[in-house]
Amino acid sequence: MGLFTNKFQDNIIVEKLDNLLSWGRSTSPWFFQFGTACCAIEMMAAAASRHDLKRIGMIPRSSPRQADVMIVAGTVTMKMAIRVKKLYEQMADPKYVVAMGSCATSGGPYWQHGYHVLKGVDLVIPVDVYVPGCPPRPESLIEGLLKLQEQILEERPLTRKMA
Amino acid sequence: MTENQQKLIDELVNKGLDGDMDAVNAHQDRMVRAKAKSMIMKIQKGILKRPPLKKISPEEVPNGDIVQNQEKKENKQESTSAKVVRKLLEKFPNEIENEEFDSHIQLKPDKWFEIATWLKSEPELFFDSLQCQMGIDVQDDILESRYNLHSMKHNHYVELRIAVSRSNAKIPSVEKIWRVADWFERETYDMLGIEYIGHSDLRRILLPDDWEGWPLRKDYQEQETYHGIIVPKMKEGWE
Numbered sequence: 156m157g158l159f160t161n162k163f164q165d166n167i168i169v170e171k172l173d174n175l176l177s178w179g180r181s182t183s184p185w186f187f188q189f190g191t192a193c194c195a196i197e198m199m200a201a202a203a204s205r206h207d208l209k210r211i212g213m214i215p216r217s218s219p220r221q222a223d224v225m226i227v228a229g230t231v232t233m234k235m236a237i238r239v240k241k242l243y244e245q246m247a248d249p250k251y252v253v254a255m256g257s258c259a260t261s262g263g264p265y266w267q268h269g270y271h272v273l274k275g276v277d278l279v280i281p282v283d284v285y286v287p288g289c290p291p292r293p294e295s296l297i298e299g300l301l302k303l304q305e306q307i308l309e310e311r312p313l314t315r316k317m318a
Numbered sequence: 319m320t321e322n323q324q325k326l327i328d329e330l331v332n333k334g335l336d337g338d339m340d341a342v343n344a345h346q347d348r349m350v351r352a353k354a355k356s357m358i359m360k361i362q363k364g365i366l367k368r369p370p371l372k373k374i375s376p377e378e379v380p381n382g383d384i385v386q387n388q389e390k391k392e393n394k395q396e397s398t399s400a401k402v403v404r405k406l407l408e409k410f411p412n413e414i415e416n417e418e419f420d421s422h423i424q425l426k427p428d429k430w431f432e433i434a435t436w437l438k439s440e441p442e443l444f445f446d447s448l449q450c451q452m453g454i455d456v457q458d459d460i461l462e463s464r465y466n467l468h469s470m471k472h473n474h475y476v477e478l479r480i481a482v483s484r485s486n487a488k489i490p491s492v493e494k495i496w497r498v499a500d501w502f503e504r505e506t507y508d509m510l511g512i513e514y515i516g517h518s519d520l521r522r523i524l525l526p527d528d529w530e531g532w533p534l535r536k537d538y539q540e541q542e543t544y545h546g547i548i549v550p551k552m553k554e555g556w557e
Contacts, residue, residue, distance in 0.1 A: 233526065233547065279547060
C-alpha cells in the first residue's frame with residue numbers, strides 16, 4: 156500500500172470510477188421536454204417552482220442532442236410516432252425514456268376507437284419508466300423520475316457485461 | 319286601447335265567466351286574449367266587478383286592423399331557408415331535392431358552384447360568410463357535405479346539404495368563393511374522401527399523406543401496420 160499511504164487530505168473521497176459515473180448520471184438527467192398533449196401541462200407544473208424538478212437535477216432541454224431523458228408527455232398519433240422515433244435516435248447515449256400518462260403507456264382513452272393513435276409509445280422506442288394517470292400529478296411524475304434515477308444508479312457503465 | 323277593443327274584451331270576459339272559455343282562447347289577437355284572461359282572473363278574485371252585459375253589433379268589431387297586422391307578421395316570419403328556396407326556384411329550377419325546408423335545403427351537386435356564386439352575390443341574400451363546412455356519412459352509401467352560410471349584412475343563416483354516393487363522391491369546390499372553404503374541404507376530403515373538384519390544393523390536412531382509407535366512413539377498416547408500426551386490434555378485454 157506504500158504508494159498511496161497518507162497521501163490524501165480529509166476532503167478526498169475514494170470510490171470506484173464505475174460508481175462515480177453512474178452516480179453522476181443519475182443525479183443530473185437532463186430531460187427533453189416533449190409535450191404532445193395535456194400531460195405536458197403537468198410536466199410544466201412539475202418543472203415549475205412549486206414542484207421544482209431542478210431539486211433532483213433535472214433541467215429541461217429543448218434539443219434532443221442535449222438531453223438524457225425523453226419524457227413523452229401525451230398522446231402520440233401515428234403521424235407523430237415516426238417523429239418520436241427520429242427524435243429518440245437523435246439523442247446521445249446513454250438515453251432513457253419515461254412514458255408519462257395513460258396515452259403514452261397504452262393508448263389510454265383512444266385504445267378502442269382511436270384509429271390514429273399509437274397504442275403505447277413502447278411500440279416504437281424502448282421505455283424505462285411508465286407513469287400511469289390521466290394526466291398524472293406532478294408528484295407521480297417525480298416519483299417516476301426518482302425510480303428512473305435509482306435505475307440509473309444501479310448501472311455499471313464500465314464493467315464488462317458477462318454473457 | 320280603443321273603445322271597440324274594450325267592448326270586445328268585456329264581451330269575451332262575460333262569455334268566459336259564463337263557462338265558454340273556448341271563445342276567449344280562440345280569439346286571434348294575442349293582446350285582447352291576454353287582457354280578457356287577466357280580467358277574468360281579477361273578477362274571480364274579487365278585485366274587479368263584472369262588466370255589464372251588452373251586445374255589440376258585428377260592424378263594431380275591429381277586424382280590419384287585426385287582419386292586416388297578422389299579414390305583416392307572417393311576411394316577417396318567412397324563414398331564411400324558405401326565402402332562399404323561393405328565389406332559388408326562380409333562378410335554378412330542378413336543383414332542390416327536399417320538399418320541407420324547416421331546417422335545411424338539399425341540393426344536387428351538379429350546379430353547386432353556380433348556386434354558391436349566386437348566393438354570395440344576390441343582394442337580398444348576400445351570404446358573405448361560410449361559417450362551417452362539414453361532412454357526414456349518413457349510411458346507405460350516401461355521403462353528405464353540409465354548408466352553414468351566414469350573411470353579415472342581413473344577419474340570417476341557412477344550411478345547405480349536398481348528398482353524393484360513395485362510389486362517385488365528387489362535389490364542386492367553393493374554395494374560390496369563400497376562401498375559408500380551403501381547409502374545411504381539405505378536412506372533409508381527409509376524413510370522408512369526398513373529392514372537391516376545382517380545389518387548388520386538395521391534400522390530406524390532419525392525417526399523414528400516405529394514410530390509407532377514409533376514417534369517418536362507416537365501412538372504414540383500420541390498417542394492420544403503419545410504417546412498420548403494429549396497430550393492435552386485440553381489444554376484446556376492454557369491450
